[in-house]
Amino acid sequence: MKPSVTHVPQSPWLLFWRRFRKHKMALVGIVIVFSIVVLTAIAPLIAPYDPMKQNLLNRFQPPSATHWLGTDDLGRDLWTRILYGGRISLSVGLLAMAVSIVLGSLIGLVSGYYGGWVDSILMRITEIFLSIPRLFVLIALGMFLRTLDLPYLQAGSFLPIAFVIGALSWMGTARMVRASTLALREREFVQACRALGGSNLRTLFQHILPNVASPIIVSATLGLSSAIISESGLSYLGFGVQLPTPTWGNMLSNTQSQMTTAPWTAIFPGLMIFLVVISINYIGDGLRDALDPRHAPR
Amino acid sequence: MTTYLIRRLFQAALTLLAISFILFGLISAAPGGFMTVYAEKSDMSPEDLARIRAKLGLDDPIPVRYLKWLGNLLQGDWGKSLTSKRPVLEEIASRLPNTLLLMGLMMICTLLVAIPLGIFSAVRQYSWFDHFFTTLAFAGQSLPVFWFGLVLIIVFAVLLKGPDGRPLLPGAGMYTLGEPFSLWDRIRHLILPVTMLTFVSSAEYMRYLRSSMLDVIHEDYIRTARAKGLREWKVIYKHGLRNAIIPLVTLVGLDLPSLFGGALFTETIFAWPGIGRLYFTAAMKNDYPLVMATLMIYSALIVLSTLLVDLVYAALDPRIRLS
Numbered sequence: 001m002k003p004s005v006t007h008v009p010q011s012p013w014l015l016f017w018r019r020f021r022k023h024k025m026a027l028v029g030i031v032i033v034f035s036i037v038v039l040t041a042i043a044p045l046i047a048p049y050d051p052m053k054q055n056l057l058n059r060f061q062p063p064s065a066t067h068w069l070g071t072d073d074l075g076r077d078l079w080t081r082i083l084y085g086g087r088i089s090l091s092v093g094l095l096a097m098a099v100s101i102v103l104g105s106l107i108g109l110v111s112g113y114y115g116g117w118v119d120s121i122l123m124r125i126t127e128i129f130l131s132i133p134r135l136f137v138l139i140a141l142g143m144f145l146r147t148l149d150l151p152y153l154q155a156g157s158f159l160p161i162a163f164v165i166g167a168l169s170w171m172g173t174a175r176m177v178r179a180s181t182l183a184l185r186e187r188e189f190v191q192a193c194r195a196l197g198g199s200n201l202r203t204l205f206q207h208i209l210p211n212v213a214s215p216i217i218v219s220a221t222l223g224l225s226s227a228i229i230s231e232s233g234l235s236y237l238g239f240g241v242q243l244p245t246p247t248w249g250n251m252l253s254n255t256q257s258q259m260t261t262a263p264w265t266a267i268f269p270g271l272m273i274f275l276v277v278i279s280i281n282y283i284g285d286g287l288r289d290a291l292d293p294r295h296a297p298r
Numbered sequence: 299m300t301t302y303l304i305r306r307l308f309q310a311a312l313t314l315l316a317i318s319f320i321l322f323g324l325i326s327a328a329p330g331g332f333m334t335v336y337a338e339k340s341d342m343s344p345e346d347l348a349r350i351r352a353k354l355g356l357d358d359p360i361p362v363r364y365l366k367w368l369g370n371l372l373q374g375d376w377g378k379s380l381t382s383k384r385p386v387l388e389e390i391a392s393r394l395p396n397t398l399l400l401m402g403l404m405m406i407c408t409l410l411v412a413i414p415l416g417i418f419s420a421v422r423q424y425s426w427f428d429h430f431f432t433t434l435a436f437a438g439q440s441l442p443v444f445w446f447g448l449v450l451i452i453v454f455a456v457l458l459k460g461p462d463g464r465p466l467l468p469g470a471g472m473y474t475l476g477e478p479f480s481l482w483d484r485i486r487h488l489i490l491p492v493t494m495l496t497f498v499s500s501a502e503y504m505r506y507l508r509s510s511m512l513d514v515i516h517e518d519y520i521r522t523a524r525a526k527g528l529r530e531w532k533v534i535y536k537h538g539l540r541n542a543i544i545p546l547v548t549l550v551g552l553d554l555p556s557l558f559g560g561a562l563f564t565e566t567i568f569a570w571p572g573i574g575r576l577y578f579t580a581a582m583k584n585d586y587p588l589v590m591a592t593l594m595i596y597s598a599l600i601v602l603s604t605l606l607v608d609l610v611y612a613a614l615d616p617r618i619r620l621s
């Protein structure tokens with residue numbers, strides 16, 4: 001006799017993957033982001049030229065077999081610089097996103113869990129940060145960083161700008177995590193943990209945090225793309241990572257005056273930013289649909 | 299209601315005070331700070347520099363300087379630009395009309411584009427129309443704005459030529475140099491920057507309205523409206539849109555401060571003499587008083603519009619009670 005119905009147990013990961021793979025654009029996004037990450041990671045192996053090597057006899061070469069994407073105003077190979085620039089742009093994005101997610105999650109968790117005056121103070125601070133014009137303050141901070149003359153802040157260092165971007169973009173995450181924590185605090189499993197003598201830290205990190213993980217993951221994805229945009233914008237204006245270190249943003253800096261002679265210098269770096277950002281946004285969209293069924297397309 | 303309003307105003311004032319303190323502390327902490335502009339002029343002796351330091355009160359401790367600065371601010375003395383030597387408020391006021399023209403037009407165009415697109419996409423969900431415009435909007439939200447500006451210039455101000463052999467559209471400035479003012483000339487200069495701004499911000503508005511419209515369309519009262527035999531357009535506009543547009547009011551309200559400084563990239567790229575470009579050049583030249591004044595005004599506008607949005611929202615949505 002055969003069992004009438006067999007229920008194959010399904011792991012949450014499998015369920016997640018089943019839902020995620022329905023989002024075709026997200027899958028395409030993953031392939032694109034993965035390829036770009038790999039290409040920039042192995043840049044020293046595959047880049048045909050030296051990213052800093054100037055060759056003034058070779059300025060403004062249009063795209064050709066020797067220079068796939070042409071050369072810039074100092075005769076440097078654009079494809080090489082895009083590979084190396086991607087390392088910086090992506091690193092800044094990742095670091096800034098990590099800073100903002102860690103800050104936002106911690107503030108949200110503490111605020112929602114402890115409530116009372118802790119919550120009031122933290123939410124006031126969040127409000128203050130939400131009330132400053134982000135781009136303008138980033139520029140002011142960039143101006144500030146440029147005047148600093150410390151050894152670890154030398155031209156080309158991307159650490160300060162990444163921290164600054166992260167420190168100005170945690171507020172959305174904090175509010176969202178706080179709201180979820182507030183709701184979770186009253187649930188039975190959290191009450192049970194506390195009744196059994198679980199410490200506050202244990203309750204927060206072992207029981208509440210895993211339950212707010214999915215919205216945090218989604219906002220991390222979207223935070224990554226917006227951090228990449230912020231870095232490129234700042235570097236474009238000259239307040240981010242300083243030349244000659246290439247990033248996709250600062251490679252666009254001087255291109256406006258070269259547009260009639262060498263439009264390719266203005267096209268390709270921006271195209272890379274756009275490609276990476278739209279791919280990450282699609283991945284975020286897919287993650288949201290897969291992690292939170294309420295968001296799935298109707 | 300009155301107590302609520304008083305409490306909110308009090309909170310807003312505190313927030314602004316905190317912001318002013320943070321910004322002031324930050325800018326005062328910059329090495330060189332206010333002095334970089336003078337130090338760059340090589341013809342000044344150390345004694346001259348010390349005299350200027352004393353005159354600007356830069357030798358006082360930061361809290362003292364902050365209180366002095368705040369006192370002056372409240373009396374309407376916002377300081378002078380280090381580069382142009384004009385009062386910073388005058389400097390900002392002279393640029394404001396240009397920015398308002400650009401951003402005002404952008405806001406009107408955005409609403410004209412985004413509201414119909416958002417409604418149609420929601421009503422005809424999953425049609426080719428919906429797919430096309432949601433994808434376009436998704437792309438619009440992922441665009442690095444400054445690069446989009448560069449591409450627009452390459453296409454319309456470099457590659458494409460008008461019938462007279464000159465570039466189709468001007469790629470910089472507010473007017474053609476050496477020509478008398480004409481409305482047509484001004485409009486031609488507005489086309490590219492307004493297009494760039496409208497494309498990016500209507501992407502956000504359209505996606506927002508579409509999703510709030512979708513929420514509303516599945517409500518019971520819409521089914522009731524249909525069931526009682528109302529015409530479809532009446533159901534959509536009178537019962538659907540009226541409810542769906544409330545979240546959009548919030549979005550527009552929170553975007554109001556950007557009428558002041560929201561076009562920094564656009565103004566920088568298209569050489570449009572507005573607040574954004576003023577701020578950018580001030581930051582390039584370490585013009586601290588001007589930077590500080592712009593930041594303060596912008597922050598104040600954000601705080602006020604947040605308050606305004608909460609009040610308007612409560613007035614529009616009777617389910618919300620202020621307390």
